[in-house]
Every structure is written in C-alpha cells, then in structure tokens.
Amino acid sequence: MxxxxxxxxxxxxxxxxxxxxxxxxxxxxxxxxxxxxxxxxxxxxxxxxxxxxxxxxxxxxxxxxxxxxxxxxxxxxxxxxxxxxxxxxxxxxxxxxxxxxxxxxxxxxxxxxxxxxxxxxxxxxxxxxxxxxxxxxxxxxxxxxxxxxxxxxxxxxxxxxxxxxxxxxxxxxxxxxxxxxxxxxxxxxxxxxxxxxxxxxxxxxxxxxxxxxxxxxxxxxxxxxxxxxxxxxxxxxxxxxxxxxxxxxxxxxxxxxxxxxxxxxxxxxxxGDGVKRPLPSEERPLGKMGKKLVASRALEAGHVLADGDLVAKSPADGGLPPYALDELLGRSLRRALSEDEAILAADVAPVAHPAESTTAI
Structure with missing residues (x-):
C-alpha cells in the first residue's frame, strides 16, 4: 500500500x-x-x-x-x-x-x-x-x-x-x-x-x-x-x-x-462512491422536466390503444413512464381517459401473455 x-x-x-x-x-x-x-x-x-x-x-x-x-x-x-x-x-x-x-x-x-x-x-x-x-x-x-x-x-x-x-x-x-x-x-x-x-x-x-x-x-x-x-x-x-x-x-x-x-x-x-442512483436533490427538477404518458385525446373505456393514442408530457408527477409505451399498445382501456390524463397500470387490461412482458404494468 x-x-x-x-x-x-x-x-x-x-x-x-x-x-x-x-x-x-x-x-x-x-x-x-x-x-x-x-x-x-x-x-x-x-x-x-x-x-x-x-x-x-x-x-x-x-x-x-x-x-x-x-x-x-x-x-x-x-x-x-x-x-x-x-x-x-x-x-x-x-x-x-x-x-x-x-x-x-x-x-x-x-x-x-x-x-x-x-x-x-x-x-x-x-x-x-x-x-x-x-x-x-x-x-x-x-x-x-x-x-x-x-x-x-x-x-x-x-x-x-x-x-x-x-x-x-x-x-x-x-x-x-x-x-x-x-x-x-x-x-x-x-x-x-x-x-x-x-x-x-x-x-x-x-x-x-x-x-x-x-x-x-x-x-x-x-x-x-x-x-x-x-x-x-x-x-x-x-x-x-x-x-x-x-x-x-x-x-x-x-x-x-x-x-x-x-x-x-x-x-x-x-x-463520490461510483454508484449511479437518483439523488434527493434531483427529484424536484426531474419531476418538472421528466415526462409521463397521457392520453392524446379523450379515449373511451374498452378502446384498444394504438399509435398516437398516448404521448409523453411533463411533469413526471405520476402515471407511467414513456418507456412503458410499447407494453401498452394493443391493450384495452378499463376506463375512459380525458385528454392529458395520465394513464396508470390499473387502467389497462392484463397482457395476453404475461411471460412476454418486460415491464411491470
């Protein structure tokens, strides 16, 4: 040493x-x-x-x-x-x-x-x-x-x-x-x-x-x-x-x-210690700058989600992250969503083949 x-x-x-x-x-x-x-x-x-x-x-x-x-x-x-x-x-x-x-x-x-x-x-x-x-x-x-x-x-x-x-x-x-x-x-x-x-x-x-x-x-x-x-x-x-x-x-x-x-x-x-992780000081700025998935327009219950139905918008104050979009497409809504309303995991029907899913929603 x-x-x-x-x-x-x-x-x-x-x-x-x-x-x-x-x-x-x-x-x-x-x-x-x-x-x-x-x-x-x-x-x-x-x-x-x-x-x-x-x-x-x-x-x-x-x-x-x-x-x-x-x-x-x-x-x-x-x-x-x-x-x-x-x-x-x-x-x-x-x-x-x-x-x-x-x-x-x-x-x-x-x-x-x-x-x-x-x-x-x-x-x-x-x-x-x-x-x-x-x-x-x-x-x-x-x-x-x-x-x-x-x-x-x-x-x-x-x-x-x-x-x-x-x-x-x-x-x-x-x-x-x-x-x-x-x-x-x-x-x-x-x-x-x-x-x-x-x-x-x-x-x-x-x-x-x-x-x-x-x-x-x-x-x-x-x-x-x-x-x-x-x-x-x-x-x-x-x-x-x-x-x-x-x-x-x-x-x-x-x-x-x-x-x-x-x-x-x-x-x-x-x-620092070399461990990459979110810090408390980053929470507020990233909450404002980050994005969540929201309805691009009013969507009815039972609607099967397709390209253009969901968009990523700020702030990131709840809802699903943009990387979940691919897992949502092709699934039906359990409830209606108004324009700009955040979509939640509980708002969509389960995936047909859970083993093929890579995102827990």
Missing amino acids: RELLIDGRRIADDTPCFVIAEIGHNHQGSVERAQELFVLAKQCGVDAVKLQKRDNRRLYTRELYDSPYENENSFGPTYGAHREALELDRAAYVELQACARELGLAFFATAFDEPSADLLAELDVPAFKIASGDLTNTPLLRHVAALGRPLVVSTGGATLDDVDRAVETVTDAGGTLCLLQCTAAYPAAVEELNLGVITTFRERYPELVIGLSDHQDGIAMAPVAYMLGARVVEKHFTLSHTAKGTDHAFSLMPEGMRKLVRDLRRVPSAI
Whole structure:
C-alpha cells in the first residue's frame, strides 16, 4: 500500500491532497515577510510551508559565485551576493519553524547540499525536498535518505532511467520518498505538464506516493492531477506577482491558493462512491422536466390503444413512464381517459401473455 507520513499527516490514495505552499525565496530574505506568508498560507488551508536552504559557498563554483549579477531581480552585484541576500540563517529557521508549529503547519525545506541537509536535520524537520536539479545527484540523495526522514523528490527534466536510479538510491539507503511529476520551466506551459506521467509513476512504483510540483500559473491542473492519483501538490506562493524576484510571476497569490486548496478538497466528494442512483436533490427538477404518458385525446373505456393514442408530457408527477409505451399498445382501456390524463397500470387490461412482458404494468 502506498503511504507516507509527514509531520504526523498520513498521505495515501484514500486521503485528501497534501498541499505544500512553496515559499522558496519569495520572502526576499525577510523573516517577517516569511511569517506573513506562513499566516496567509494557513488561511488558505494548505498543509505545509516550504523554504529553500543553500550553503552558497559550498554549492556554487567560485566563478559562478563571483560572477556579475546585475538585473532587475538582483539583490546583489554578484550572483553570490544575490544568493546570500536571500538566504535565511539557522536562527531565522528556528524562528520560522516555531511560527509554523504555532500555526499547525508542517515546515520543511529543499536541501540543495549536504551542509544544508544536516542543518535541517538538526532542526528536526519532518521531511526533505529534493529539487529536480538534484535528481541525478546520488551522493546527495544517499546522504539525505540516511537522515531518516521522508524525501519529496521532483523529477523535472528526467528520464525514467534517472527516476529509477533516484528511487533505487533512496530506498537502498533506507529512505522513503514521494515522487513529484514536474516540468522544470518557470512557468510551465500547460502543454508541457505531461500529467499522464502521474499514471506512469503510479504503475511503475506501486509502493510510492505520487504527486505534482506545479509550475503552471493557474489552478485548474492540480485537481486533474489528483484525479490521476497525485496525493501531494506543491505550488509556489507569493504576496505579489510584481515583487522583485523570478518566482513571483508564476506563484499563486493568497486568493489563488485559497481556491486551489478549495478545489482540491472538493475533488474526493465530487468523485463520490461510483454508484449511479437518483439523488434527493434531483427529484424536484426531474419531476418538472421528466415526462409521463397521457392520453392524446379523450379515449373511451374498452378502446384498444394504438399509435398516437398516448404521448409523453411533463411533469413526471405520476402515471407511467414513456418507456412503458410499447407494453401498452394493443391493450384495452378499463376506463375512459380525458385528454392529458395520465394513464396508470390499473387502467389497462392484463397482457395476453404475461411471460412476454418486460415491464411491470
């Protein structure tokens, strides 16, 4: 049975969708802004908030770290300075972890390198996120898996061989994981979401919870993913589409996130139990729209019913349904009917050969 536990929350085929608000660095290096995002995410109904943790000196080559980075989204003159301006330290993580705990939200982060993973482990986060860019980073996967928490692994840009390798690496190290179908484009075009991979993953890895890291700038595709079997949805979250930074434009603002969570929560109820049956709410509309058989004109007692004697008319408030017409033709009336009067089963003589009848009238 595919099942995963994150911060005490059970995620499985028979559970609602586990929704992660991906804050990333949309806090712009501000603890206060991150806290505001946490509060709003809670109000939207998400299950978890997630950040991104990097040890920038460890992560980037010196050349990239020191390279000029001057553009409208830059927080520093070099790429390293830009990344450091956005990075939250251990004290900030402790403060934000406490904030999330008070709000009742699961709190974890993407670990981009081993030192970041170790820091998060020291904070006892309930899970780790692995970004698409590290799906082939087996040393990092092995290191994080050994830390004893579940991994939520994105698969953007991957082949099935890449995914197989990652799954094998994590499981061989004693770890558990959830796979997210992901298109590593920001934003991702609807035509590139390839949601059918969710089905592929479910069939290929029957023991794994499958989800979607959704970089599309709308809310309609996540419920489709749930219908296909995704039980984790990660969606970027921001206060403003126009804020400084590359992620804000395709992130959901609070109203969008609220609607996304609302729609995901509705899907199981909308699916129902699969038993086709009339519902109480349908009785009145169908009583008005439905039809019964009535006399097309005044008919005398003893009249043998023929084509044109009976017609289907609304409302369906008694009498025989239109599908009984074939069973009535050729039978005689026991009483007279006025025009538009409904015909009842008792109004006709018994059929000559009851065994040949298919309708109980």
